[in-house]
Amino acid sequence: MSKDIFVFIECKEGSIRKTSFELLSKGKELAEKLSSELYAVLLGFDTKSLIDEIKPFAHKILSVDTELLKDYRWDTYTDAMEYLIKKYSPYLVLGASTITGKDLFPRLAARLDAPIVSDAIGIEVTDGEIKIKKPIYGGKIISWVTTQNTPISIVTFRPNSFSIVKGDTAAEVIDERLEISMDSRINTNRIDKGGSKKVDLQEADFIICGGRGMKGPENFNILEEIAEILGGRVGASRAVVDSKWRDYEDQVGKSGKTVSPKLYIGCGVSGALHHTMGMDTSKVIVAVNKDPNALIFQYADYGIVDDLFNILPALKDGLKNLKQEA
Amino acid sequence: MNILVFIKQVADTEARILIKGDNRSLEIENKYNLNFFDEFAVEEAIRFKGKVKDSKISVCTYGGKKAVEALRTAIAMGADQAYLIDNTDLDTDDPLITAKILAGFAKKEGFDLILCGRQAIDDENGNIGAMVAEFLKIPHVTAITKLDVVDEKKIIVENDIEGGKETKEVQLPALLTTQKGINEPRVPLITGVMKAMKANIPVIDPVTLGLAKESLDRNASKIKILSYETPKGRPPVKIIDGETPEEKVKKLIKLLREEAKVL
Numbered sequence: 192m193s194k195d196i197f198v199f200i201e202c203k204e205g206s207i208r209k210t211s212f213e214l215l216s217k218g219k220e221l222a223e224k225l226s227s228e229l230y231a232v233l234l235g236f237d238t239k240s241l242i243d244e245i246k247p248f249a250h251k252i253l254s255v256d257t258e259l260l261k262d263y264r265w266d267t268y269t270d271a272m273e274y275l276i277k278k279y280s281p282y283l284v285l286g287a288s289t290i291t292g293k294d295l296f297p298r299l300a301a302r303l304d305a306p307i308v309s310d311a312i313g314i315e316v317t318d319g320e321i322k323i324k325k326p327i328y329g330g331k332i333i334s335w336v337t338t339q340n341t342p343i344s345i346v347t348f349r350p351n352s353f354s355i356v357k358g359d360t361a362a363e364v365i366d367e368r369l370e371i372s373m374d375s376r377i378n379t380n381r382i383d384k385g386g387s388k389k390v391d392l393q394e395a396d397f398i399i400c401g402g403r404g405m406k407g408p409e410n411f412n413i414l415e416e417i418a419e420i421l422g423g424r425v426g427a428s429r430a431v432v433d434s435k436w437r438d439y440e441d442q443v444g445k446s447g448k449t450v451s452p453k454l455y456i457g458c459g460v461s462g463a464l465h466h467t468m469g470m471d472t473s474k475v476i477v478a479v480n481k482d483p484n485a486l487i488f489q490y491a492d493y494g495i496v497d498d499l500f501n502i503l504p505a506l507k508d509g510l511k512n513l514k515q516e517a
Numbered sequence: 518m519n520i521l522v523f524i525k526q527v528a529d530t531e532a533r534i535l536i537k538g539d540n541r542s543l544e545i546e547n548k549y550n551l552n553f554f555d556e557f558a559v560e561e562a563i564r565f566k567g568k569v570k571d572s573k574i575s576v577c578t579y580g581g582k583k584a585v586e587a588l589r590t591a592i593a594m595g596a597d598q599a600y601l602i603d604n605t606d607l608d609t610d611d612p613l614i615t616a617k618i619l620a621g622f623a624k625k626e627g628f629d630l631i632l633c634g635r636q637a638i639d640d641e642n643g644n645i646g647a648m649v650a651e652f653l654k655i656p657h658v659t660a661i662t663k664l665d666v667v668d669e670k671k672i673i674v675e676n677d678i679e680g681g682k683e684t685k686e687v688q689l690p691a692l693l694t695t696q697k698g699i700n701e702p703r704v705p706l707i708t709g710v711m712k713a714m715k716a717n718i719p720v721i722d723p724v725t726l727g728l729a730k731e732s733l734d735r736n737a738s739k740i741k742i743l744s745y746e747t748p749k750g751r752p753p754v755k756i757i758d759g760e761t762p763e764e765k766v767k768k769l770i771k772l773l774r775e776e777a778k779v780l
């Protein structure tokens with residue numbers, strides 16, 4: 192039985208998403224352990240320019256390049272994935288638990304009657320057994336999960352779960368042509384990509400998050416400036432989103448987005464459980480809060496007890512200088 | 518029109534959760550709620566019913582006997598009927614099984630529109646909606662933030678996509694999962710609560726839904742929990758002191774560079 196691995200490549204605005212390179216890096220490591228092949232699966236339209244970027248990361252690239260796959264739709268993408276999976280019989284299919292991944296993979300799993308473990312943060316393969324690490328109950332518990340009674344398993348991972356390791360393979364490119372058609376029961380009327388220029392919140396390496404302590408929407412400018420210096424994103428607590436200071440797409444937490452950047456800085460965020468559930472897998476957490484007893488200090492690596500309006504200008508200048516020196 | 522809403526009862530986010538001695542099961546404090554994202558689904562069903570004459574809302578869950586409480590919450594909000602598909606002794610962690618059962622129920626009950634929350638906040642899977650739709654061979658739309666009725670055969674929905682929103686026309690029957698922002702779920706009125714308390718909630722044996730018992734139990738599950746552990750806690754916070762904000766920030770940046778190595 193094949194132990195080959197598929198990694199589903201996600202594109203956004205014409206480039207490959209960072210999370211796909213993370214998955215390719217992990218997939219390569221697993222394929223080496225299993226002495227199997229890693230396939231990068233690239234679906235889309237006019238994707239030729241992207242193929243070279245993937246080559247060092249995979250053994251083979253399955254490319255389906257057709258106008259029908261230009262924009263993601265579950266109907267065409269599920270059909271294409273089903274076709275490729277039936278043809279190549281991979282043992283593991285890896286994807287990201289992004290908006291697209293959360294839409295595509297459950298549908299695909301049902302189509303194939305294959306088990307799916309979603310929103311995982313780690314994976315190990317030991318003598319034939321797959322062990323998947325997945326937080327549940329908002330990160331209060333870590334579960335280790337495996338699959339059984341199946342030749343194939345699907346796993347989706349949170350962005351930022353693995354580091355990117357550029358390989359030195361020169362993947363063979365296989366062009367696949369397939370018959371697919373759109374489901375006529377769904378018609379896209381309009382696509383609005385409002386904030387698409389921004390770094391994706393879930394993929395950002397750096398997030399500076401403002402809470403109610405920011406006092407008003409105008410004060411988020413300085414957070415935007417700091418985010419820009421570090422190439423990151425501004426996040427917000429629910430209190431901020433509910434007050435309409437920021438959009439819902441910026442919300443970090445249980446009812447917002449789960450993020451795990453390298454560095455999270457919370458400013459005027461109290462650290463309510465519903466908030467920390469969405470950020471406590473961040474690598475390093477810094478909290479700025481004037482209340483020394485704020486809950487967020489229980490989750491932070493570093494804390495500054497002070498008025499954020501004194502700290503933020505100094506932080507902005509300090510980081511600016513740092514970047515200029517570099 | 519027949520509107521089905523699939524819901525789940527989940528542990529409250531504040532509930533204490535302990536890992537039992539065998540590392541394979543959990544002890545959950547007795548604090549349960551209707552899943553956060555499912556409240557939007559129930560609310561949207563009620564609003565839909567207000568727009569389309571002769572609609573009926575049935576809510577259903579595949580869960581333990583206790584899950585009847587979440588069904589009653591949905592009735593108190595305004596659902597017409599509730600069903601409990603009893604999973605006693607059949608509790609598995611495989612969403613494929615749950616989705617097959619719910620699809621079986623939908624086929625038996627009949628439906629024009631199915632709503633459910635975009636994900637459960639306990640296992641955080643978010644698989645059930647698209648899976649049920651696939652088993653029923655109907656279209657699905659995930660994480661909708663708007664639902665408009667065109668006529669009895671067609672709706673227009675808006676949903677989250679990468680970096681934005683998409684608006685699409687969808688033919689019914691279809692399955693939609695609800696995202697925060699679509700509506701403000703109502704707080705049940707006392708009359709609703711009274712009605713819910715008195716409501717007769719049929720208990721359905723899953724084997725009556727066209728699936729063999731052997732295909733539903735732990736041995737049939739394609740997902741197996743190996744163990745649970747508590748996440749590694751962080752070391753205690755280092756509070757950075759200093760005379761001035763500038764001094765504190767300077768120290769912080771130094772630590773982030775040299776100790777944490779993230780800058």
Ligand SMILES: Cc1cc2nc3c(=O)[nH]c(=O)nc-3n(C[C@H](O)[C@H](O)[C@H](O)COP(=O)(O)OP(=O)(O)OC[C@H]3O[C@@H](n4cnc5c(N)ncnc54)[C@H](O)[C@@H]3O)c2cc1C
Nearest residue numbers: 402403404428429430444445446447459461465466481499
């Ligand atoms: C079902 C449910 C889901 C939820 N989901 C989420 C979610 O996804 N995300 C989320 O964030 N919340 C969520 N919440 C809400 C959450 O419980 C908290 O209410 C919220 O996170 C609080 O936001 P905050 O920290 O910005 O505000 P507050 O709790 O009001 O905290 C403000 C903080 O700012 C500090 N501060 C004030 N002024 C200054 C200053 N000048 N300098 C420095 N510090 C200052 C204060 O000391 C305080 O600690 C949810 C709640 C429920 C019930």
